[in-house]
Amino acid sequence: MPSGEPAVAVEGLVKSFGDVEAVRGIEFEVEPGEVFGFLGPNGAGKSTTINMLCTLLRPTAGAARVAGHDVVAERDDVRRNIGLVFQDPTLDGYLSGEQNLRFHAELYGVPRSLTGPRIRQVLEMVGLWERRRDLVRLYSGGMKRRLEIARGLLHSPRVLFLDEPTVGLDPQTRTSIWEYIRELRRAEQITIFLTTHYMDEAENCDRIAIMDRGQIVALDTPEALKAGVGKDRVQIRTADDSAAIAALAGRFGLEARLAEGLVTFAVASGEAFVPRLFAELGVPIRSVNVSRPSLDDVFMSFTGTTIRDAEGSSKDWMRLAMRQRG
Numbered sequence: 532m533p534s535g536e537p538a539v540a541v542e543g544l545v546k547s548f549g550d551v552e553a554v555r556g557i558e559f560e561v562e563p564g565e566v567f568g569f570l571g572p573n574g575a576g577k578s579t580t581i582n583m584l585c586t587l588l589r590p591t592a593g594a595a596r597v598a599g600h601d602v603v604a605e606r607d608d609v610r611r612n613i614g615l616v617f618q619d620p621t622l623d624g625y626l627s628g629e630q631n632l633r634f635h636a637e638l639y640g641v642p643r644s645l646t647g648p649r650i651r652q653v654l655e656m657v658g659l660w661e662r663r664r665d666l667v668r669l670y671s672g673g674m675k676r677r678l679e680i681a682r683g684l685l686h687s688p689r690v691l692f693l694d695e696p697t698v699g700l701d702p703q704t705r706t707s708i709w710e711y712i713r714e715l716r717r718a719e720q721i722t723i724f725l726t727t728h729y730m731d732e733a734e735n736c737d738r739i740a741i742m743d744r745g746q747i748v749a750l751d752t753p754e755a756l757k758a759g760v761g762k763d764r765v766q767i768r769t770a771d772d773s774a775a776i777a778a779l780a781g782r783f784g785l786e787a788r789l790a791e792g793l794v795t796f797a798v799a800s801g802e803a804f805v806p807r808l809f810a811e812l813g814v815p816i817r818s819v820n821v822s823r824p825s826l827d828d829v830f831m832s833f834t835g836t837t838i839r840d841a842e843g844s845s846k847d848w849m850r851l852a853m854r855q856r857g
């Protein structure tokens with residue numbers, strides 16, 4: 532990928548299926564090394580977009596470049612430079628972890644001399660080197676997912692597409708998968724493009740795009756998206772709640788009320804406000820708690836639906852991808 536070029540660059544991308552305009556002229560760029568999250572309710576157009584990026588669907592209009600290559604004119608170059616990790620396991624349970632990777636390396640034409648060292652490198656990265664000789668059917672769910680990630684990395688892709696990488700895994704395993712994803716970015720300077728329905732996971736992304744009805748309706752860092760939703764919630768415990776409520780109204784023009792036994796109010800930037808509060812309230816404060824709008828609030832405000840309603844829509848694009856590649 533030429534230096535300075537985005538890992539993914541999308542311009543006026545459109546995809547129509549007959550009368551259905553699934554993707555309506557979207558634009559965005561993903562920088563090399565970014566962890567980029569793609570969220571949206573069912574039918575928003577996420578899979579259609581990703582299928583175009585992975586060269587499995589031809590755009591109706593517009594253009595996209597992945598790893599510096601045009602998805603239509605340089606399809607094979609794009610394919611060589613991307614890795615896919617999909618939800619449905621396609622590992623062979625009757626082969627060992629290492630044998631699964633060897634098979635994949637052959638499919639991808641990884642030069643033989645490089646295969647052994649590369650397998651060791653990716654297995655060590657996901658903590659499976661010691662277990663490489665065990666049959667995959669004896670692996671736990673988390674180990675299988677880690678092996679799939681290792682497999683997606685085997686041919687050293689510049690951009691790794693992950694479809695809900697931790698769905699169905701227990702919280703501890705999800706945390707460890709995320710550790711691998713972060714390590715991966717550090718070690719391989721790879722760009723990671725992922726879909727997720729877990730908002731806590733979306734928090735781990737450098738930036739998030741929210742898609743709805745064929746359009747990108749929001750794209751920013753998790754922090755900026757949450758800040759854009761509105762105000763933080765501040766709760767204080769005081770020596771005299773009535774006096775505090777009166778002082779908040781009198782000195783700051785804030786309307787506060789008692790909630791859960793705490794003086795509660797909303798303010799644009801809670802953390803920045805706290806020092807002023809201590810300095811100027813004139814009523815002793817015993818404790819303070821600032822909470823931010825969550826990404827759930829962000830999702831709701833842009834799409835009118837909760838992320839939970841958007842769940843269970845795991846798509847077949849990765850499956851389709853593998854079938855078409857294989």
Ligand SMILES: Nc1ncnc2c1ncn2[C@@H]1O[C@H](COP(=O)(O)OP(=O)(O)OP(=O)(O)O)[C@@H](O)[C@H]1O
Pocket residue numbers: 548551552553571572573574575576577578579580844845846
């Ligand atoms: N091959 C196709 N033929 C006709 N319509 C399609 C086709 N693929 C997708 N669509 C339509 O395009 C729109 C976008 O679908 P898409 O699968 O891209 O959404 P999505 O955001 O991936 O949803 P999900 O969260 O369910 O995976 C939907 O209205 C869908 O019905």
